[in-house]
Amino acid sequence: MNPIVNISQQFAAQNYKLTPQREAIVKVLLDNEKDHLSVEEVYMLVKTSYPHLGLATVYRTLELLCELHIVEKMDFGDGVARYDLRGDDHAHMHHHLICNVCGRLEEIKEDWLHDLELRLEQEYGFNVTDHRLDFKGTYNTCKRNGCKGEKDCQAVS
Amino acid sequence: MNPIVNISQQFAAQNYKLTPQREAIVKVLLDNEKDHLSVEEVYMLVKTSYPHLGLATVYRTLELLCELHIVEKMDFGDGVARYDLRGDDHAHMHHHLICNVCGRLEEIKEDWLHDLELRLEQEYGFNVTDHRLDFKGTYNTCKRNGCKGEKDCQAVS
């Protein structure tokens, strides 16, 4: 199905309207599905198709999309929130590799935590609804061309 | 070894001084080893033993401790940075369970990611220097007593 139509229906189902502003924002997200855009980035991109749109609307819309589980808010500790369209499927198959050298961010869409989550249920009595798994490190290919060295003290444990 | 002495040596090794202010902050961290204190919390706590200490000093000291790998900065997406003393050992055995109902935060000190990190090295050519693994969910014991329901849209993927 046309993703815009699909999202429009999700809006309607919760008594929200897909206004032109909201649609423009959703389109930016769809056009940049591979990225994890910050609010500022969405704002810049959306301005090309909807110049008068306000920053606050971007914030509000992303929050709404988040509430509707259409996008996912994430925080890589760089001081800005980032948003990503959330496929219907891979809620639990969504991990990140963040390169210390070039800053590149790769997504891994495999379910690596299923067994661990079973174990949490059984051993800890903890029922997982959401998780987050990020790795920081260096690509071997990056190491070769002028490594800037590891940045200290990132807000990722 | 006395942890303060140990830390004092780590300071000296990098040509930093363990001033009374810094020592007071380290003591707060040692006294609350189980918690993940925010800057504000450290600030409040340290004021009982060192009333004149300034907030900026807390920020600067925690940053320094982070640089020396004595503490670890982390971000649970609640808008404030949190800090935790970093045992010499469990750099890779440090995961979190965050309860949706009561907000309780439990630490898991087992190395659950070793195999995955090997796989990243081999399959992705990615050498992990740091990682982060947080689970959100509910404790079964919590569910029974007045569940507040799942909070939407936390900045944890």
Place this chain on the structure above:
DNA sequence: TTATAATTAGTAATCGTTACGAATTAAGCA
């Protein structure tokens, strides 16, 4: 059309964090 509610725009306020300049303390050396 008119009344009501939802949405938007623009901007002020908030809040965590960082930067800055002056004051204080410590260290090195004559």
Place this chain on the structure above:
DNA sequence: TGCTTAATTCGTAACGATTACTAATTATAA
């Protein structure tokens, strides 16, 4: 001991991301 220099601290101003607020606009429904 005094003097010089560097490190550290303090208080606060500045900053940047986000949120809150008010007026204006748009849609909805009687």
